[in-house]
Amino acid sequence: MPIWTEIVWRSAAAVAVLFLLTRLLGKKQLSELNFFHYIVGITIGDIAGFISLEMESHFWHGVTGILIWTLIPIGLEKLSMKSKHIRHWFEGEATVLVKDGKVLEDNLKKTRFTSDELLEELRKKNAFRLADVEFAVLETDGDVSVLLTRENQPLTPRHLGIQVANEPEPQVVIMDGEIMDEPLATAGLSRGWLSAELEKLGVAQENVYLAQVDGYGQLSVDLYDDQLKVPKPCSRKLLWATLKKCEADLELFALASEDRQAKELYADGVMSMKRVVEQVEPYLKR
Incomplete structure (x- = not known):
């Protein structure tokens, strides 16, 4: 067998083996690369x-x-799930870098973090002033988690006392011009409904690259032709x-x-309508 042929089949087999074993390791090892996983990789x-x-x-x-x-990291992963001591030994512990708005210099030295690196990580989390940071922690995967002071946190409906309904999961009903029957059925809709909605928008199914239906039955489409504009769902x-x-008519x-x-x-009738409006407001005014 020629050398290049042997290299080809060895490389292809090695890729196949690596793919299978990577799937065996799981997604956590890919997303959270700690020291041990780095060495293993x-x-x-x-x-x-x-x-x-x-x-x-x-x-x-x-x-x-x-x-x-x-198999070694898989075994250690099983043990670390049962023992906090083993988990801390192999994965390490999170280190507090900023507490109550004050930098902990000793912890910076332990983690070999410079002040420039700390400020860089804070800027990545949209914290450009140290005074705006209440708490910052260096996680075991090397990422820095930041908690802003209360007055610098973004406003949410909860801060304003507004009740907001949970957002239902949107379903992809058309992909690459093909209707996806399972997501369509999950949304409680039919092909007839989808055809009627596409007709309202004035587009053909084969011209739709991607179409989604939200939890309120609104259809959003993306066409192959980016020059064509589709009305937004309203x-x-x-x-x-x-x-x-x-x-308003009842009041009048x-x-x-x-x-x-x-x-x-x-x-x-006005009082009944007011109650209905209050109940549906979290769902309609989003």
């Missing part, structure tokens, strides 16, 4: 490169080495405007009516 990559190009070595010996270096705004108009009828019984009936 370098070693496995070095072994994979060695068995791809070293013709005199036995291929399966290298695979065995990769397998061992994969069904919630229309419904809100209609409800407010009904409330109550004021204009001279019949006492009709006036009381309209007044009751």
Whole structure:
């Protein structure tokens, strides 16, 4: 067998083995790379490169080495889930860098963090003034978590005392011009409804690159042709405007009516409509 052919099949096999073992390691090792995972990744990559190009070595010996270096972190991960001591030993602990708006210089020295690096990490979290930071922690994966002081935190509906409903998960109903039946059924909708909505927008299904339906039944589409403009969904705004108009009409009828019984009936209708408006406001005014 020519050398280049052997290199090809060794490399392809090494890639396949690495892919399978990486899936075995799980997503956590990919997203949270601590010191131990860093060492394991370098070693496995070095072994994979060695068995791809070293013709005199036995291929399966290298695979065995990769397998061992994969099983070790999996075993340690299982142990760390049961023991806090082992977890701290292998993964380390979070270190507080800023507390109550004051920099902890001793902790900076322990983590080998300079003041410039600290300020850089704070700027990445949109904290350009140290005085605006209440708390900052260096996590085990090297990221810095920042808590701003209360007066510098962004406003939320909760701060304003506004009740907001939970946002339902949007469903992708068209992808690459093809209708996705399962997400459509999950949203409680049908192909007939989708066709009617596309007809309202004046677009054909095959011209739609991506279409999503939110939890309120509003359809948003992205077309292959970026030059074409599609009207934005406004069904919630229309419904809100209609409800407010009904409330205003009932108030007008109550004021204009001279019949006492009709006036009381309209007044009751106004109170009922107000309750309905208050109940649906968190869903419609988002």
